[in-house]
Amino acid sequence: MTGIALVTGGQQGIGLGISRALIAGGYKVALASRSAPDKLAVQQALAELGPNAIYVQHDVSDIDHVPAMLDQVEADLGPITAFVNNAGVGAPVRGDMLELKPENWDFVQNINLRGAFFLAQDVARRMLAQPQDLYRSITFVTSVSATMVSIERAEYCVSKAAAAMMAQLFAVRMAPHGIGVFELRPGIIATEMTAGVRDKYTDRIEGGLVPAARWGEPQDIGSVIMPIVEGQMQFATGAAIPVDGGLSITRL
Structure with a gap:
């Protein structure tokens, strides 16, 4: 059976890196974001990913629209077997x-936390209605900021710390039904979100901030997703996986 994945924010950055990996792994993928379908990033992503990818417009903060969006994905591709809760915003x-x-606090929490929770809630309910022998997974993409403090981005750090707890809650709730729930914690990744601080972080990376001595790339996150969605890590449900080149390792 072909797996069906939903990736929020899947048209760019980390989400696109994940979507590429899923497509290469034989999945059909629905990309969802608030961007208009005719936006260049959306059109480029669809052209690159090919006929097994579709796009649905959805603002994660608009929880009233969740059922209609999921209905559309199911009608076009089938029931979702892998959900990647990736879409998020940084500190304005x-x-x-x-x-x-x-207002900046509320903006970040409405997307990174409130919207993410209620979308995952509806997906989880639908997964429970699927055959129990079918492996299904939910992956929350959070950040090293779930545990590492950045006082200039307080609202972002709080949202990611809470999202880490959200992943744990879903993991415990869904485990009896064979649904794996995981958390990925990216570090400093070269995306549109970090473009404005590229020089700042390049200097710090070169100074030893990241043991791997380089920026992370979206494909680094994508490389982790396939073992998760294919059930190879099923008994590790609830795991929080740093994908950060060693950034979050405590050092003296």
Whole structure:
């Protein structure tokens, strides 16, 4: 049976790296984001991924639209067997956390936490209705910021720390049904989100911040996804996997 994957934010950055790996692994993939279908990034992603990829427009913060979006994916591809909860936003303004504005806090939490939870909730319910001998998985893409402090991005760190707990909650709830739940914690990855701080982090990486001595790339995240979705790590459900070149390893 061909696996069916839903990847939020799958048209660019880390999501695209994951989508590439899934397509190469024989999956049919639905990409979902708030971008209009005619956006260049969407069209380029679909052209690259080929006929086994589709695009559905969905704003993760719009939880009322979740059932309709999932209905569309199921109608076009079939029931989702692998869900990658990847879409997220960074801090709108980096700066002193003592100056953090409530509207920026709410913006980040509505997407990275509230929207992610209720989308995963609906996907999980639908997975429970599928045959129990069919392996299914949910993967939350969080960040090393789930445990590493960046005081200029307080709202982002809090959202990722809470998302890490969200992954644990879903792992325990879904384990009796043979549904694996995992958390991937990317480090410093070269994407659109980090483009504005490229020089800053390049200097720090060259100074030893990342033991692997390089930027991470979207394919580094993609390389981890196949063992998860194919059930090779089923008994490791609930695992939080750093994909960060050693960044989060405690050192003296």
